Every structure is written in C-alpha cells, then in structure tokens.
Amino acid sequence: MTPNQSSINPKSNTQSPLPQRRAEQLNQTLFKISNAVRVSRNLDDLYGSIHQILGEIMDLTNFFIALYDKEAGRISFPYFRDIYDAEEVYCDELRLDNCLTGGVIQNAMPVFLRKEELERRRDSKTLVGTVPELWLGIPLKIKGEVIGIMATLSYHDADLFDQIDLHTLISVSDQIALAIERKQYEQALSSSEKKYRTILETMVEGYFEQDQEGRITMANPAMCKMLDTPVEEVVGTRFEKFFANLETNTIPNAFQNIINGDKTNLSLEFELSLKDDSVRYFEGTFSSIRDENHTIKGIRGIVRNITEKKIAEKTQKRFEEKLQQSQRLESLGTLAGGVAHDFNNLLMGIQGRISIIQADLDEQHPHFTQLARMESYIEKASNLTSQLLGFARGGKYEIKAVNLNHIIENSIAIVQPAKKAIEIRTVFKDNQSVVEVDENQLEQVLVNLLLNASQAMLQGGTITIGTEKITVDDNSAAVKSIIPGPYLQVTVEDTGVGISEKNIGKIFDPFFTTNPSGGSTGLGLAMVYGIIENHHGFISVESTVNEGTCFTILLPSSQKKIVPDDKRPIETQTGTDTILLVDDEPMVTEVGKEMISMLGYEAVTASSGLEALKIIKDRDKKIDLFIIDMIMPQMSGGELFDRLKSSDPDVKILLSSGYSIDGEAREIINRGCKGFIQKPFT
Structure with missing residues (x-):
C-alpha cells in the first residue's frame, strides 16, 4: 500500500533554526558540493564526493542515492552503501508502491521513520530488505519534479539521527539535485561528443569544418588521408590551398554562396591538387554552421573520394570510344579491302600485259621506256593498295621474330636523308627488343610516323624514338582491348x-588529312592503325598545339630467337611442266596464261573450282602445279585445295590473292600448301 502523509512525516514538522555550528557546516557543505560538480570526472565520482562531504557532518555509514525514471516507471540505485543489504536486493523488486523509496518519490516529502513504523511497513510489504532502527529519506527535486531521493539509516543506534540531521539533508537536497542534473548533462554531452568523435574518426567519408575566412578548424582522419596531409598541416590552412593549379575550380564561389546565406546546403563534385601534383576527384555535401542566434559562422562538409569511380568512368568512356572507332574502321576496312582486292586484279592484268609486251621489245625500242614508266605508276598504285590492305588488316603478313630496334634504325635511314633539317634521336632502353611482326609492315608504320612528324616541323625540330619493355596489367589491358602481359x-x-583537339579523334580515320597541299591520301595513319591492330597491339596519340605530338605503340614482346634471313637472289625458272591457273577474273587468267607460257610451261586455265575439277577429270595428262585464287564463287580456293589434297596428298599447290597471307590463307599453308603469291605478280 502507499504510505499516507502522516505515516512518513517526522514527529515534528516545525523547522527550528539550525545551531550556529551546523549552519556554518552547512554553508561549507553547499560550497563543497558545488565545487564537486566542477572537479568530479563523472557521476560516480560526484556521488562518492557527495557521500564524503555529507559524511563530514553526519554519520552516513549507510547511504544511498536513488534516481527515478518517470517515463519508464523505474527506480535505480546508482550509488548504494549498506553494511547488510546489497543493491541487488532492491533493484529487481522495488516499485513505487512496495518500498520506502517509492513512498518518498510518490509523496515528494521527506520522511523520518523509527523501528516501530518500519516494522509495520515490513508487515504490510512496503519495506524491502533488513529493518533498521532509523530511516531518513529526502526527495531530490528539480523545479518541483522529483528526480530521485537520498537516504540514510542506522541498524544499531536509534538515536543516531535527529531533527537537525533531517533539516540538514533537506537544506542540501536541492543543491544535490542540481549537481546531479548538471553532471548528467555534462556526462551525456561528453558521451555524445565521444560518440560523435568516434563516428568522425572511424567514418570512411571525410569531414571538415571551416570558418568564415575559409580556414579549416577541424578535419577527421579520413579527410586528412584524402588530402594526403597530416592533421596539423590541414587545420588552420585555407581550403583554397588544395585547389592550386586547378583552372576549373568552382568551390570558392559555391562556399561563398553558403557564407552569404544564398544557399543553406549544396552537393557538388570537385577536384583537389595534392602535394605530389596529382589530382583526385571528390564529391561532397556542404552546409552552413550557425550559432544559437542562427548567425552563420562557417561551413561543414562531408566528402567522398570518387577518384576510382571517375577513372573507371573515363576508362569506360575511352573503351566505348575505342570500340566505336574500331567498329567504324572495321566497316571501312571491309570496304577498303574489297576495293584493294579488285584493284589488285586490275593491276595484275595491266602489269602482266606490260611485262608480255616488254618481253618482245628491245631495250632500245622507243616504247620500252614508256612501258617502264607505266610499270612505275603501277608500282605506286600497288603501294596504294598495300596501304588500303594495311588499313583493312589484309596486307601481306609474314610473321617472324625481329629486333624492333633494328627496324627503327632502318626506318630512320630511309627518312633521314630527305629530312636533313630534322634531328632524329633514339632512346633504346634494351638492346634486345624482340617482337613477332611482319617486318615490312612495321617498317611502313615507322616511316609513316616519321614522315608525319617531319611534316609537322617544316622549320626543323627533333624527333625522339624510344623503346622499352613494360608490363600491361589486367585493367590497362581491358581499356586497350589487348591481352595482359x-x-x-x-x-x-x-x-x-x-x-x-577537334582533329585528334579523327587522325586514324581513312582519307582524313590536314595537309592543305593535297599531297596526302589520308591513308597513312589509317594503315598504321590497321597494321598495329592486326599485330594484336595498341596505338594511341597525345598532342599539345605548338608543343608537339607523341604516338605510343604497344606490341607483344617475344622470347623467340631471331633467325637470320636467307637472302639468296630469286632466279626465274623455266620448264615444260603443266600448270593449272584457277581464277574467276578473266583478265588474270588471260595474262597469267601468257606469262606462264612465256616461261616454257604448258598453261591451262579455269574460271572456277568446279571447272578445275572437271579439267582434271577429263585430262589424261597430269597437272604438275596448281595456282588457285583464294576468293571465287561457288567453290572457294580453300575448298578446292582440300578436294585436290584428298585426291593426291602430294599435289603441289600455290595460293594467290589480292588479300593477304593471313587468316584462311595461313591456315591452308599450314595444311600443306606449297606457297602464297600476292597479286599483282609478274
């Protein structure tokens, strides 16, 4: 039951003045309690200090402070000293209606109870624990609201406390309540600050605060790590320092809008320049810092490092651009390859006819010189088709291990005599730079790049060619669409x-040229691009107007041993054997037949694979050599090769094409074909 007011009042409610000595002690006690709030580290220290201070004027062997949580309806004992009972005896059982502490809280009045009353409380189950001789309980109030009580008791001396002691505790109760509340606020604030500090110190995002002048007043470890600068160098530094050398910097203006009150918060992406001059990318959310009067005092920001994200985006963009360029060039390459193939057939017919005519003329004949000039024109036309086939990735393709440095030196020797105003330097970091390439094609690549460079320096200048071994990792290989290694x-x-900048993205496009004189076909760099791609390499370009250009080529490194070339002179061989020339172009078969006949051989022609098989079937005489075009209607050169090979494993066959030896032709060579002839041939 709840004790009524009369049962908890002391015997006399009249508060007589305290004796002078106790009054002096009380003043000192109040001062000491006030000071204890300031010097105690936490609530536990404060409770202990209160107990000690009060114990100097009273015997408080048994003393406790209880706090009441009104919302939870819970009584707790943060400070408890008792010679018989332990705190645990109370905690699990106490409610407002079953204990002395609850009665003081409910009635908000002090009590002074002696043993007779205490035993009645025990019998009525409103007392928990050992029954003492005396029990004093004083409510602790803040603005009339009870926040808890302090209590003392005596187990052996019924006269240990009197009215003076009761009034002393009543006199200090308000001071103690205020002291507890203040320390609770301080401890809550300290806990909040500690939690806040822990969050700031462990969060992966950067956090900083700056004042109105732009000086950083606080920065967490993540922010300092992002800036690659220790905290002692960050705090006190103007934030603008980290934007040095960045022309596209909008942060100061954005921050000023917050300081001016034009915006309360904003989110944006920005760049920072670090000590090593590297640039990192960030995104941040920024807001104003205001005081209790809502006056803007500075800016706070939460920053995330998005450098990897930005690099990935740029990498993806470059990959997409490269893919689009490759698809565009592949389509154009298919067209260019087809044109070059047909053009080579035409050149074959023209070249062959000229060779036949020359064979019947004396060198002194007036037409002989004209025919020789025509041959030179055909050679130039053949070089043009070679460029087209190079761009189309369909040129002659004879792979072997070579020293890249030697090819560079040979290319310089070709270009240097005509470009005496240009200094060409070489920087070879390794003497053995072995790659597996078509030597002639790679020489075309380097000569084209040297000529392009020299045309960009009409008044003279320097070209530097360097080679070095590198390793391409998985990420870089993915961007470049090559194999890591x-x-x-x-x-x-x-x-x-x-x-x-407007032209650099088009320089590898076929027929693109910036030469105003019209002396360029615009196929040179397109051919370079096609050849490098065809060798499973990568080429890129960087350029700054009025400063220069740098082309970078990557070619797979090789461990193969370089085999010296066998450069024996080619001799024209005559004979009487039978040769079957198979080609779907009449101009090729007509001129080819005459050229073969001029060498003494019996020449037979067929316009298709099916016709060739019929000729073999109908002839009694054996065919000693087949020259087969790769691309024909109805039956391809590859299919005809397989049919002939299945009939006679020892058959001698040469492949012929306006395309290259690469691809299907190379596969057929590996299956036993005797050789390959690139059109036009004579």
Whole structure:
C-alpha cells in the first residue's frame, strides 16, 4: 500500500533554526558540493564526493542515492552503501508502491521513520530488505519534479539521527539535485561528443569544418588521408590551398554562396591538387554552421573520394570510344579491302600485259621506256593498295621474330636523308627488343610516323624514338582491348605544331588529312592503325598545339630467337611442266596464261573450282602445279585445295590473292600448301 502523509512525516514538522555550528557546516557543505560538480570526472565520482562531504557532518555509514525514471516507471540505485543489504536486493523488486523509496518519490516529502513504523511497513510489504532502527529519506527535486531521493539509516543506534540531521539533508537536497542534473548533462554531452568523435574518426567519408575566412578548424582522419596531409598541416590552412593549379575550380564561389546565406546546403563534385601534383576527384555535401542566434559562422562538409569511380568512368568512356572507332574502321576496312582486292586484279592484268609486251621489245625500242614508266605508276598504285590492305588488316603478313630496334634504325635511314633539317634521336632502353611482326609492315608504320612528324616541323625540330619493355596489367589491358602481359613500347615524339583537339579523334580515320597541299591520301595513319591492330597491339596519340605530338605503340614482346634471313637472289625458272591457273577474273587468267607460257610451261586455265575439277577429270595428262585464287564463287580456293589434297596428298599447290597471307590463307599453308603469291605478280 502507499504510505499516507502522516505515516512518513517526522514527529515534528516545525523547522527550528539550525545551531550556529551546523549552519556554518552547512554553508561549507553547499560550497563543497558545488565545487564537486566542477572537479568530479563523472557521476560516480560526484556521488562518492557527495557521500564524503555529507559524511563530514553526519554519520552516513549507510547511504544511498536513488534516481527515478518517470517515463519508464523505474527506480535505480546508482550509488548504494549498506553494511547488510546489497543493491541487488532492491533493484529487481522495488516499485513505487512496495518500498520506502517509492513512498518518498510518490509523496515528494521527506520522511523520518523509527523501528516501530518500519516494522509495520515490513508487515504490510512496503519495506524491502533488513529493518533498521532509523530511516531518513529526502526527495531530490528539480523545479518541483522529483528526480530521485537520498537516504540514510542506522541498524544499531536509534538515536543516531535527529531533527537537525533531517533539516540538514533537506537544506542540501536541492543543491544535490542540481549537481546531479548538471553532471548528467555534462556526462551525456561528453558521451555524445565521444560518440560523435568516434563516428568522425572511424567514418570512411571525410569531414571538415571551416570558418568564415575559409580556414579549416577541424578535419577527421579520413579527410586528412584524402588530402594526403597530416592533421596539423590541414587545420588552420585555407581550403583554397588544395585547389592550386586547378583552372576549373568552382568551390570558392559555391562556399561563398553558403557564407552569404544564398544557399543553406549544396552537393557538388570537385577536384583537389595534392602535394605530389596529382589530382583526385571528390564529391561532397556542404552546409552552413550557425550559432544559437542562427548567425552563420562557417561551413561543414562531408566528402567522398570518387577518384576510382571517375577513372573507371573515363576508362569506360575511352573503351566505348575505342570500340566505336574500331567498329567504324572495321566497316571501312571491309570496304577498303574489297576495293584493294579488285584493284589488285586490275593491276595484275595491266602489269602482266606490260611485262608480255616488254618481253618482245628491245631495250632500245622507243616504247620500252614508256612501258617502264607505266610499270612505275603501277608500282605506286600497288603501294596504294598495300596501304588500303594495311588499313583493312589484309596486307601481306609474314610473321617472324625481329629486333624492333633494328627496324627503327632502318626506318630512320630511309627518312633521314630527305629530312636533313630534322634531328632524329633514339632512346633504346634494351638492346634486345624482340617482337613477332611482319617486318615490312612495321617498317611502313615507322616511316609513316616519321614522315608525319617531319611534316609537322617544316622549320626543323627533333624527333625522339624510344623503346622499352613494360608490363600491361589486367585493367590497362581491358581499356586497350589487348591481352595482359609483357609488351614493347615504342614512342615517336616530335616538337612540331601539334594536333588540335577537334582533329585528334579523327587522325586514324581513312582519307582524313590536314595537309592543305593535297599531297596526302589520308591513308597513312589509317594503315598504321590497321597494321598495329592486326599485330594484336595498341596505338594511341597525345598532342599539345605548338608543343608537339607523341604516338605510343604497344606490341607483344617475344622470347623467340631471331633467325637470320636467307637472302639468296630469286632466279626465274623455266620448264615444260603443266600448270593449272584457277581464277574467276578473266583478265588474270588471260595474262597469267601468257606469262606462264612465256616461261616454257604448258598453261591451262579455269574460271572456277568446279571447272578445275572437271579439267582434271577429263585430262589424261597430269597437272604438275596448281595456282588457285583464294576468293571465287561457288567453290572457294580453300575448298578446292582440300578436294585436290584428298585426291593426291602430294599435289603441289600455290595460293594467290589480292588479300593477304593471313587468316584462311595461313591456315591452308599450314595444311600443306606449297606457297602464297600476292597479286599483282609478274
């Protein structure tokens, strides 16, 4: 039951003045309690200090402080000293209606109870624990609201406390309640600050605060790590320092809008320049810091490092651009390859006719010189088709291990005599730079790049060609669409006029040229691109207007041993054997038949694979050699080869095409074909 007011009042409610000595002690006690709030580290220290201070004027062997949580309806004992009972005896059982502490809280009045009353409380189950001789309980109030009580008791001396002691405790109760509340606020604030500090110190995002002048007043470890600067160098530094050398910097203006009150918060992406001059990318959310009067005092920001994300986006963009370029060039390459193939057939017919006519003329004949000039024109036309086939990735393709440095030196020897105003330097970091390439094609690549560089330096300048071994990792390989591993890197760098930003993305396009004189076909760099791609390599370009251009080529490095060329002179062989020329172009079969006959051989022609098989079936005489075109209607050269090979494993066959030896032709060679002839041939 709840004790009524009369049962908990002391015997006399009249508060007589305290004796002078106790009054002096009380004043000192109040001062000490006030000071204890300031010096105690936490609530536990404060409770202990209160107990000690009060114990100097009273015997408080048994003393406790209880707090009441009104919302939870819970009584707790943060400080408890008792010679018989332990705190645990109370905690699980106490309610407002079953204990002395609850009665004081409910009635908000002090009590002074002696043993007779205490035993009645025990019998009525409103007392928990050992029954003492005396029990004093004083409510602790804040603005009339009970927050808890303090209590003392005596188990052996019924006269240990009197009215003076009761009034002393009543006199200090308000001070103690205020002290507890203040320390609770301080401890809650300290706990909040500690939690806040822990969050800031462990969060992966950067956090900073700056004042109105832009000086950083606080930065967490993540922010300092992002800036690659220790905290002692970050705090006190103006944030603008980290934007040095960045022209596209909008942060100061955005921050000023917050300081001016034009915006309360904003989110944006920005760049920061670090000590090593590297640039990192960030995104941040920023807001104003205001005081209790809502006056703006500075800015706080939460920052995330998005450098990897930005690099990935740029990498993806470059990959997409490269894919689009490759698809565009592949379509154009298919067209160019087809044109070159048909053009080579035409050149074959023209060249063959000229050779036949020359064979019947004396060198002194007036037409002989004209025919020789026509041959030179055909050779130029053949070089043009070679460029087209190079761009189309369908040129002659004879792979072997070579020293890349030697090819560079040979290319320089071709270009240097005609470009005496240009200094060409080489920087070879490894003498044995072995790659597996078509030597002639790679020489075309380097000569084209050297000529392009020299044309960008009409008043003279320097070209630097360097080679070095590098390793391409998985990420870089994915961007470049090549296989990870060891590569040889070739750089061709000039000091010329450079390439404008609007043109640099088009330089590998076929027929694109910036030469105003019209002296360029615009196929040179397209051919370079096609050849490098065809060798499973990568080529890129960087350029700055009025400073120069640098082409970078990556070619797979090889461990193969270089085998010296067998350069025995080619001799024209005559004979009487029978040769079957199979080609769907009449101009090729007509001129080919005459050229073969001129060498003494019996020439037979067929316009298709089916016709060739019929000729073999109808002839009694054996065919000693077949020359087969690769691309024909109805039956391809590859299919005809397989049919002939199945009938006679020892059959001698040469392949012929306006395309290259690469691809299907190479596969047929590996299956036993005796050789390959690139059109036009004579």
